[in-house]
Amino acid sequence: MLQQTQVERVVPKYEEWLGKYPSLESLSRATLREVREAWYPLGYNIRPVRLRAIARAAIRRHRGKIPDTREELLAMKGIGPYTAGAVLSFAYRKDAPILDTNVRRVLRRVFLGDRATPTDRALWALSEALLPRGQAYDFNQALMDLGATVCTARKPRCGACPLTKVCASYPL
Numbered sequence: 419m420l421q422q423t424q425v426e427r428v429v430p431k432y433e434e435w436l437g438k439y440p441s442l443e444s445l446s447r448a449t450l451r452e453v454r455e456a457w458y459p460l461g462y463n464i465r466p467v468r469l470r471a472i473a474r475a476a477i478r479r480h481r482g483k484i485p486d487t488r489e490e491l492l493a494m495k496g497i498g499p500y501t502a503g504a505v506l507s508f509a510y511r512k513d514a515p516i517l518d519t520n521v522r523r524v525l526r527r528v529f530l531g532d533r534a535t536p537t538d539r540a541l542w543a544l545s546e547a548l549l550p551r552g553q554a555y556d557f558n559q560a561l562m563d564l565g566a567t568v569c570t571a572r573k574p575r576c577g578a579c580p581l582t583k584v585c586a587s588y589p590l
C-alpha cells in the first residue's frame with residue numbers, strides 16, 4: 419500500500435483492509451470487484467488484484483502461507499526484489515537486503531556522493547554487503563527511516579544525521 423502513496427493516506431485504508439480481509443483465506447475468496455472497491459481510493463488498482471492473486475497462490479501452492487524463500491517469493495506475480503527482501507527481513511527476520519527509493523538515495527549519498535549514478539545492481543550488492551548478520555530487520559528499518567525522515571530527497575537534514583562522519587556527501 420505504501421508504494422507511491424503517502425503514509426497518512428495509507429493508515430486508515432490499511433486498517434479497513436485488514437478488517438475486511440484478516441487472512442489470506444478471506445482475501446483469496448473475495449471477488450475482483452470486491453477487492454477493487456475495498457482498495458478505493460488508493461489508486462494503482464493493479465495492487466489489490468495482485469494481492470488477491472498472491473493470496474490465492476499461497477493457498478493453492480504454499481499450504482496457505484506466504485513463502486519464506488526468495489525464489490518462491492519472486493515466482494509470485496506482483497512480488498519483485500524489493501518486496502521479496504521486505505517480506506524476508508521484516509516478516510521472517512531473515513538476512514535479506516532491501517532497496518527502495520529511500521535506501522537507494524541513502525546508500526548513494528553515503529558511499530558514492532550525491533552526484534553518482536550507480537546501477538541498481540551495484541546498490542543491491544552494497545545493500546547486501548552491509549547487512550549485519552542476524553540484524554537485517556533493524557538495519558533495513560533504520561535505513562528506510564533515515565531516508566524518509568533525515569536524508570530526504572529535498573533539503574536533507576545533515577545536521578541531525580548520525581552518518582556525517584562517514585558520508586561522502588556531507589555536508590549537503
Ligand code: SF4
Nearest residue numbers: 569574576579585588
Ligand atoms: S550526512 Fe546528509 S547526505 Fe549524508 S546521509 Fe546524512 S543526511 Fe544524507
